[in-house]
Amino acid sequence: EVQLVESGGTLVRPGGSLRLSCAASGFTFITYEMSWVRQAPGKGLEWLSYISSSGSTIYHADSVKGRFTISRDNAKDSLFLQMNSLRVEDTAIYYCVKGGSYWPFDYWGQGTLVTVSS
Amino acid sequence: EIVMTQSPATLSVSPGERATLSCRASQSVSSNLAWYQQKPGQAPRLLIYAASTRATGVPARFSGSGSGTEFILTISSLQSEDFAVYYCQQYNNWPPWTFGQGTKVEIK
Numbered sequence: 001e002v003q004l005v006e007s008g009g010t011l012v013r014p015g016g017s018l019r020l021s022c023a024a025s026g027f028t029f030i031t032y033e034m035s036w037v038r039q040a041p042g043k044g045l046e047w048l049s050y051i052s053s054s055g056s057t058i059y060h061a062d063s064v065k066g067r068f069t070i071s072r073d074n075a076k077d078s079l080f081l082q083m084n085s086l087r088v089e090d091t092a093i094y095y096c097v098k099g100g101s102y103w104p105f106d107y108w109g110q111g112t113l114v115t116v117s118s
Numbered sequence: 119e120i121v122m123t124q125s126p127a128t129l130s131v132s133p134g135e136r137a138t139l140s141c142r143a144s145q146s147v148s149s150n151l152a153w154y155q156q157k158p159g160q161a162p163r164l165l166i167y168a169a170s171t172r173a174t175g176v177p178a179r180f181s182g183s184g185s186g187t188e189f190i191l192t193i194s195s196l197q198s199e200d201f202a203v204y205y206c207q208q209y210n211n212w213p214p215w216t217f218g219q220g221t222k223v224e225i226k
Contacts, residue, residue, distance in 0.1 A: 035215070045154075045162065045205055047215040059213040095161055104152035104209055106173065108161040 002026040002107045004096045009112030016086050016116070022079040022096030022109055029077040033100035036070060036081050038092040039111075046092075049081060050100040064090075086116045120144050120211050124204075124218035130226040137193040139221045141206035146186045150210035153182055153191045156220075157202045165204075166191065193223070201225055 008020040020036075036048040049070035050059045058070055069082040079096055093111040121144040131137045141151070153166040164173045166182035169189060179194040193200055206218040 044219050045207075045217040047213075047217070050213060050215070061214050100209075100215070101212070102150060102209060104164055104167040104207065105154075105162075105215075106164050106167070108163070111161055 002098065004098065004107060004109035006094065006096045006109045006112035009094060009114045011115045011117065012086055013118055014086060014088055014116055018083045018086065018114060020081040020083065020094055020096075020112060020114070024077045024079065024096075024098070027098070027107075029072075030074040032098055033103070034070075034072060034079045035097045035100045035105060036079075037095045037097050037105065037108075038090075039095070040089070040092040043092075048094075051079070052101075083114070086114075088116050090114060091116045119214055120147060120208050120216050122206055122208055122216050122218035124206055124221045126221060127219070128222045128224060130224050131196050132226045133198060134195050135226075137196055137200075137223055139191040139193075139204055139223070141184075141189040141191070141218050143187045143189075143208055145211070147208040147210035149185045150208060151182075151184070151189050152207045152209065153180075154205045154207065155200075155202050156205065162205065196223070 003025045005023045035050045051070045067085045071080045095111045096109040097105040098107040099105040123142045125140045149169040151169045154162040156162040170182045181192045183190045203220045203222045205220050
């Protein structure tokens, strides 16, 4: 059974930093592309970041480019999102998602809540 | 960037009735279109991919159709567990991968 378990969400001050983690299991992590998707309170879904299976190709949404960095550790079946210069508008549930490129987001974690507030 | 537009924003349907949800892309996405279901407090779940292929475990009452810029998700006979928000998403032209704003299916 595919499982994606996010962690690291918390309350952080504007301008602060946070690192989200996602532990993957139930599939051969090293062979799959991964992404992060977020959902602000009461809003829709927003794709944030993509990383290829090897980690050699990375994309970020314009809204987070230069502030967020996606990475992965294939030896530990883990995905990460380093979030810097956080803004109030980054408040959202952050989902670790299996998929990307020409494939849908077929498995989602339960999400981790990031709240940016003073 | 491809903009995905869903209609209606809210659909009121009685249990047992048919629901038809629409999704339009600002330019062709071929058949690289997915539908997701999200219930309150839960993560989204993949329902349909490649415009018309049901994901594993998805009941046959869910069907998808369309290609290019116009897509439809049909729920043939609504069950109580189907009341949720539905999102379409294109994965043909990226980055970015883009979602529609969602259609809420509520009990009439």
